[in-house]
Each structure stands twice: as structure tokens, then as C-alpha cells.
Amino acid sequence: MxxxxxxxxxxxxxxxxxxxxxxxxxxxxxVGDVIAEIHAxxxxxxxxxxxxxxxxxxxxxxxxxGAHVLTLPFNLGIGGAVQTGFLFAxxxxxxxxxxxxxxxxxxxxxxPLVLAPVLAGExxxxxxxxxxxxxxxxxxxxxxxxxxxxxxxxxxxxxQRVTDTTSGFQALNRSAICLFAADYxxxxxxxxxxxxxxxxxxxxxxxxxxxxxxxxxxxxxxTLRSIYYMVKVLLSIGIAIFRRNAVPLP
Amino acid sequence: xxxVAITIAAAxxxxxxMAVVLELIxxxxxxxxxxxxxxxxxxxxxxxxxxxxxxxxIASWVGxxxxxxxxxxxIAALFFFAVLLHYATVISRLSDENITLAQKLALxxxxxxxxxxxxxxxxxxxxxxxxFAA
Numbered sequence: 001m002x003x004x005x006x007x008x009x010x011x012x013x014x015x016x017x018x019x020x021x022x023x024x025x026x027x028x029x030x031v032g033d034v035i036a037e038i039h040a041x042x043x044x045x046x047x048x049x050x051x052x053x054x055x056x057x058x059x060x061x062x063x064x065x066g067a068h069v070l071t072l073p074f075n076l077g078i079g080g081a082v083q084t085g086f087l088f089a090x091x092x093x094x095x096x097x098x099x100x101x102x103x104x105x106x107x108x109x110x111x112p113l114v115l116a117p118v119l120a121g122e123x124x125x126x127x128x129x130x131x132x133x134x135x136x137x138x139x140x141x142x143x144x145x146x147x148x149x150x151x152x153x154x155x156x157x158x159x160q161r162v163t164d165t166t167s168g169f170q171a172l173n174r175s176a177i178c179l180f181a182a183d184y185x186x187x188x189x190x191x192x193x194x195x196x197x198x199x200x201x202x203x204x205x206x207x208x209x210x211x212x213x214x215x216x217x218x219x220x221x222x223t224l225r226s227i228y229y230m231v232k233v234l235l236s237i238g239i240a241i242f243r244r245n246a247v248p249l250p
Numbered sequence: 251x252x253x254v255a256i257t258i259a260a261a262x263x264x265x266x267x268m269a270v271v272l273e274l275i276x277x278x279x280x281x282x283x284x285x286x287x288x289x290x291x292x293x294x295x296x297x298x299x300x301x302x303x304x305x306x307x308i309a310s311w312v313g314x315x316x317x318x319x320x321x322x323x324x325i326a327a328l329f330f331f332a333v334l335l336h337y338a339t340v341i342s343r344l345s346d347e348n349i350t351l352a353q354k355l356a357l358x359x360x361x362x363x364x365x366x367x368x369x370x371x372x373x374x375x376x377x378x379x380x381x382f383a384a
Contacts, residue, residue, distance in 0.1 A: 073354045074346075074347050186282075186283075187283075235282050239275050242276050243276055243278075
């Protein structure tokens with residue numbers, strides 16, 4: 001491990017089979033760096049890159065850095081891609097998963113922050129939030145409003161403060177892997193996933209992280225789309241409360 | 251103005267439509283993505299059934315004097331057109347993806363049997379060439 005100062009709370013890490021899930025869509029320029037940074041933090045992490053139907057050389061770039069690569073035959077969207085990673089983690093018996101997006105906005109050097117509460121056994125899922133405490137983050141106005149509306153609704157439903165419902169920078173234990181391998185939402189999956197965790201009696205928390213600008217590629221979210229997604233996600237989380245619980249995979 | 255009985259019946263019907271759509275989503279038989287158009291239809295129906303002279307008002311805006319309910323038919327026709335067109339695009343995407351899946355599967359199958367052949371040849375060699383040929 002690269003950070004000797006952060007060793008104490010991370011001590012249980014070495015004994016766990018651990019996997020980093022890196023969803024990537026046309027990220028040939030950044031995915032290699034993300035994998036290298038994860039290995040710089042802890043070479044014991046296996047990395048699985050889910051190439052979500054990229055039209056560039058994302059798969060090849062990831063393979064060159066020693067990652068497992070699951071290449072989807074066409075674009076499933078972030079939810080389907082990430083769930084593929086959870087299925088892999090569940091089948092292969094991984095006990096701990098972290099998620100880092102392939103565009104480089106999640107800084108693997110900050111993994112100790114999201115790992116600590118999970119390793120301490122305090123929660124099943126820990127999410128890196130851009131908004132807990134202070135920290136610079138810029139984005140479009142429509143997106144900020146959307147994020148705030150969703151954060152407010154999700155906080156109401158789960159009964160604890162959630163500030164960043166769309167963050168994919170997370171650490172998860174085997175209970176959460178089991179749930180998400182069996183059932184994971186589609187667009188903006190993290191919002192509904194937070195509600196699902198609460199409904200299935202799993203514990204989650206947020207820690208403050210600083211996210212980087214995207215290193216490459218273009219964000220898939222435009223203004224009109226964010227409105228459409230917000231309506232759809234609000235409908236999804238409203239209904240998620242009334243759904244029957246997911247059946248775990250064998 | 252629409253009679254009260256018809257207003258109530260129409261409101262109940264549109265609320266029923268929305269309830270069915272919501273239950274289909276809850277039981278995972280309908281994706282949110284495909285449900286939004288139907289929920290929108292439910293809302294529009296509810297608006298026209300509770301806003302009792304809405305049809306007449308809109309008919310006068312667009313200049314229909316002889317038979318105001320024609321506005322409803324026009325709106326319904328547009329809605330069905332939108333839904334059908336949407337489904338046509340969905341089906342096209344699904345059939346493209348289906349072709350891609352079948353092709354991937356065929357390529358994988360040939361690679362797997364190549365791998366099996368290689369493994370089988372090296373393992374079977376000591377026992378003699380070909381199980382049935384001799």
C-alpha cells in the first residue's frame with residue numbers, strides 16, 4: 001500500500017479478496033491510468049473493467065494494464081454495466097468491491113476514505129460524496145438542481161442525510177454485492193440503489209471526497225436529458241419502496 | 251358542459267389506468283422508461299375529465315364548432331401515433347441487439363470448440379489416435 005499513514009484503519013484489507021469494478025464507455029485514454037492508480041494504491045486489488053460497448057480501444061487499453069475485461073456486445077448503460085461487475089464479483093467470491101469510473105473522475109488515491117467505514121464493519125456500503133462538508137465541485141445548473149431534488153427525496157425515504165445520490169465512487173461488502181448482483185437499477189442507478197439498500201436493511205453512509213474533472217471523453221448527460229432522467233428516477237424510487245425484496249442469487 | 255356522471259366515470263377510468271401502470275412497474279412487468287408515456291396519457295385523461303368544459307374550450311381555440319369531442323379523438327390519435335412510433339424504434343433496437351448477440355454467441359462457440367479441440371488433442375494423444383476412426 002502506498003500510504004503508510006492511512007494503514008491503521010485499512011489493516012483488514014490485506015485478508016480480503018478484493019475487486020475494483022471500473023465501468024468504461026469510450027474511455028481508452030483514461031482507463032489505463034485509472035487501473036494503474038488503483039494498483040498504485042493497493043496491488044492486491046483485482047480490477048475488472050466493464051467495457052460497455054465502446055467503439056474505441058477501451059478493452060485493449062484495459063487489458064494492457066492487466067485488468068480482467070468484460071466486453072459487452074452493445075451499450076447497456078451504466079446500470080447494466082455495473083451490475084455485470086457485481087455478477088462477476090459474486091460468482092468469483094470477492095468479499096469487498098470498490099467502484100471507480102473509467103473516466104478518471106474518481107481518484108483511487110482517495111479509496112482509503114470510502115473503504116474505512118466498510119472495513120470497520122460500520123456500514124455495508126460507503127459512498128464518496130462531493131457535497132458532504134466543503135470541497136470544490138462545478139457542474140451545470142440543471143444538473144445541480146436535479147441532484148438536489150433527488151438528494152432531498154432520497155434523504156426523506158431512507159431517513160438519513162444523503163447529499164450525493166449520483167456518485168459511483170463506492171466501497172461495498174459481500175452483503176451489498178449479493179443484493180446488487182441479484183437486482184440493480186438502470187439509469188442513474190445509484191439513486192434507486194440507495195433506496196434499495198435501505199429497504200433490504202443494509203447500512204450505508206457517505207464520506208467527503210474530491211472528484212476530478214473528467215480526464216477524457218464527454219459526459220453523457222445533457223440538460224433536457226437530466227430533466228427526463230429526474231422524472232424517471234423519482235418515479236423509480238417512489239415505486240422501489242413498494243417492491244418486494246430481491247431474491248439473492250444462489 | 252359534460253354531465254356529472256360522465257365526468258366521474260371518466261375520472262375513475264383515468265385513475266384506474268394510472269393505477270394499473272404503477273402496479274405493472276411495481277411487479278417489474280413494465281420498465282419505467284416505457285411507462286412514462288402511459289402515465290402522461292393518464293394525467294391528460296384526468297385533466298380532461300375533471301376540467302369539465304375543457305374539451306369545448308380547446309375546440310373553440312382550434313376553431314372546431316360542429317363537434318367539440320373531435321378534439322379528444324385528435325389528441326388520442328396523436329398519442330397512439332407517438333406510442334406506436336416509440337415502440338417501432340424500441341423493436342428495431344431490440345432486433346439489432348438480438349442479431350449482435352447471436353453473432354457473438356456463434357463466434358464464442360467456435361472459439362470454445364477450438365479451445366476444447368486443442369485441449370482434447372493434447373490430452374487424448376497418448377491413448378491412441380481417434381476414438382472411432384480405427
